[in-house]
Amino acid sequence: DAKTTQPTSMDCAEGRAANLPCNHSTISGNEYVYWYRQIHSQGPQYIIHGLKNNETNEMASLIITEDRKSSTLILPHATLRDTAVYYCIVRQRYNTNAGKSTFGDGTTLTVKP
Amino acid sequence: NAGVTQTPKFQVLKTGQSMTLQCAQDMNHEYMSWYRQDPGMGLRLIHYSVGAGITDQGEVPNGYNVSRSTTEDFPLRLLSAAPSQTSVYFCASRLGQFTEAFFGQGTRLTVV
Numbered sequence: 001d002a003k004t005t006q007p008t009s010m011d012c013a014e015g016r017a018a019n020l021p022c023n024h025s026t027i028s029g030n031e032y033v034y035w036y037r038q039i040h041s042q043g044p045q046y047i048i049h050g051l052k053n054n055e056t057n058e059m060a061s062l063i064i065t066e067d068r069k070s071s072t073l074i075l076p077h078a079t080l081r082d083t084a085v086y087y088c089i090v091r092q093r094y095n096t097n098a099g100k101s102t103f104g105d106g107t108t109l110t111v112k113p
Numbered sequence: 114n115a116g117v118t119q120t121p122k123f124q125v126l127k128t129g130q131s132m133t134l135q136c137a138q139d140m141n142h143e144y145m146s147w148y149r150q151d152p153g154m155g156l157r158l159i160h161y162s163v164g165a166g167i168t169d170q171g172e173v174p175n176g177y178n179v180s181r182s183t184t185e186d187f188p189l190r191l192l193s194a195a196p197s198q199t200s201v202y203f204c205a206s207r208l209g210q211f212t213e214a215f216f217g218q219g220t221r222l223t224v225v
Binding site: 032034049104 | 156
């Protein structure tokens with residue numbers, strides 16, 4: 001699986017958009033980008049995933065660059081409850097290791113009043 | 114639907130003891146995984162399974178065994194506990210290759 005690089009930490013003002021970047025420059029054509037978050041050492045929670053098109057759901061938007069070497073998770077109106085560690089991971093398809101999902105250290109997002 | 118259930122939630126072991134961390138899911142998911150998370154760190158994959166009877170090693174498998182005799186259960190066995198295995202352990206499951214993973218609430222293990 002491709003390695004991902006994320007900033008260690010970020011701050012965001014409550015009510016503003018939080019833009020979390022992720023670099024995955026070695027991503028291959030058969031790999032998806034997934035985002036999860038972990039609040040207060042609870043179990044991680046799925047947010048969104050995509051292959052090459054931008055995606056949006058009720059939680060967030062995912063913007064993937066045309067060359068797919070990086071992506072940005074957007075929380076459109078951050079609240080204090082969005083304070084968490086955000087993980088960007090990539091996962092291969094049609095691979096014998098398809099059961100694997102490896103997480104990095106993630107980005108600690110702190111939403112401030 | 115209970116989702117992914119991990120037991121126990123907390124456990125203290127003495128060095129050299131063995132124990133089994135339980136993980137069960139009621140969503141008929143094929144894929145299950147075990148992770149450990151040390152303080153201030155991300156998750157590291159211990160073992161995973163792509164279906165009943167099939168398991169494989171992750172990034173940090175040493176000192177742990179797994180088996181998958183049923184779709185629902187994926188227990189993690191610590192053979193001889195060491196202080197370095199003090200961590201929070203998370204179990205996860207997902208339906209298929211490209212679907213989202215669901216995580217349990219974790220087992221907090223301390224080895225003294």
